[in-house]
Amino acid sequence: MQDANRYKELRSAYDMPPPSSDPLLTEVNKGTATGEMLRCYWHPIELSEAVKDVPLKVRVLGEDLILFRTKNGAPGLLHPRCCHRGTTLYYGRTEETGIRCCYHGWLFDPQGICLEQPCEPDPNHVNARYRQPWYPLEERYGLVFAYLGPPDRKPLLPKYDVLENLAPEDLLISHGDSVGSGGAKRIHCNWFQTHENVMDPYHVLILHSSFSTVQFTPEMGRNMRVSFHNTDTGLHSVQLRDLEDGSTLRRLSELVIPNVRIVADPRLKIMGPTNNVAWTLPIDDVTTRIFTVFRFSENDDIPTNIGGGAMYGGKTWYELDEPGHQKYPGDYEAQVGQGEVTLHSEEHLAFSDEGVRMFRKLIKAAVRDVENDNDPIATFRSDPATINCVAGNFIDEEA
Numbered sequence: 001m002q003d004a005n006r007y008k009e010l011r012s013a014y015d016m017p018p019p020s021s022d023p024l025l026t027e028v029n030k031g032t033a034t035g036e037m038l039r040c041y042w043h044p045i046e047l048s049e050a051v052k053d054v055p056l057k058v059r060v061l062g063e064d065l066i067l068f069r070t071k072n073g074a075p076g077l078l079h080p081r082c083c084h085r086g087t088t089l090y091y092g093r094t095e096e097t098g099i100r101c102c103y104h105g106w107l108f109d110p111q112g113i114c115l116e117q118p119c120e121p122d123p124n125h126v127n128a129r130y131r132q133p134w135y136p137l138e139e140r141y142g143l144v145f146a147y148l149g150p151p152d153r154k155p156l157l158p159k160y161d162v163l164e165n166l167a168p169e170d171l172l173i174s175h176g177d178s179v180g181s182g183g184a185k186r187i188h189c190n191w192f193q194t195h196e197n198v199m200d201p202y203h204v205l206i207l208h209s210s211f212s213t214v215q216f217t218p219e220m221g222r223n224m225r226v227s228f229h230n231t232d233t234g235l236h237s238v239q240l241r242d243l244e245d246g247s248t249l250r251r252l253s254e255l256v257i258p259n260v261r262i263v264a265d266p267r268l269k270i271m272g273p274t275n276n277v278a279w280t281l282p283i284d285d286v287t288t289r290i291f292t293v294f295r296f297s298e299n300d301d302i303p304t305n306i307g308g309g310a311m312y313g314g315k316t317w318y319e320l321d322e323p324g325h326q327k328y329p330g331d332y333e334a335q336v337g338q339g340e341v342t343l344h345s346e347e348h349l350a351f352s353d354e355g356v357r358m359f360r361k362l363i364k365a366a367v368r369d370v371e372n373d374n375d376p377i378a379t380f381r382s383d384p385a386t387i388n389c390v391a392g393n394f395i396d397e398e399a
């Protein structure tokens, strides 16, 4: 799709050909090739602690749904339109075993099974053909995960070794405010351009280290040697930075197909294997949210601004006014600045985009696999369904 010579012959911008996005990288809706591929994986849709008895409206992969928790503690994810005569379950009430529609009181359990129809002659005798459309859920790491794909293709919900086998003093902190993008509650662009940023280590030298002052730490701005490597579940980058004391900072960042990002602390306060795993959730084609789960020990100095990430001229992202966003742009500005859905036809990829190229290739291979009825990469059907993370910050002493 990309043509390196596309702009070479232009007499002026007037000659620009019509631009386009690559649908195989960007479309998330049901029925699209990539939307169907994304539906073959589990996605976090909300923090467990946010799912209480009051029903929530959630939007996932372009679908509007109702998320709730029964008084018995089970989460449920149902289509909003009640299967009786169609009012929304958003106005429903949760009870011990399910959610009751406000209009005529039909009661649905988390699997959509209708348990009661109080206006019918025998309210407890429910015809089995009445069932509210539902999706399966599982809770792990303080997140509610949903599977929106074909039931016969449902894989196991994977585990991540860095979040498993907790010692008594260890704790997991789950976060839903897009830590990797300044802490924005919602990122107003397509998920893909946000996610592929993880395989773009070079932007750290410019965006985070010089253009917008030092957003992480001065060491992150040092020149580096970068290589990219495929793994069993995706790919990772290795970034080698020579430090002043003669040692080398070896930093590994990782993507698990399709939308998991595993990045070590960019402020270099946490060394060794990474302490967090994050998921880039496509809410719809033009809205994104990142969930992150951190592992800490009670004895750690746990930052209060855990979701804030970078600093922007001494301020958090949320404290910036408009001139501040212009003066200290970060990941959010750069990625939303690419447009709601970036225009792949207008790009001119260069040497430093090798990781982006490799990630796109893996996504397209996963789309093809699903189209051919094969399991895509990073699909687990037997235990241990555990991903061994490679990401981290490591110091190699001088040889």
Ligand code: FES
Pocket (backbone or CB within 6 Å): 082, 083, 084, 085, 086, 087, 101, 102, 103, 104, 105, 106
């Ligand atoms: S519309 Fe829901 S019970 Fe009638």
Ligand SMILES: [Fe+2]
Pocket (backbone or CB within 6 Å): 197, 203, 204, 208, 331
């Ligand atoms: Fe970044």
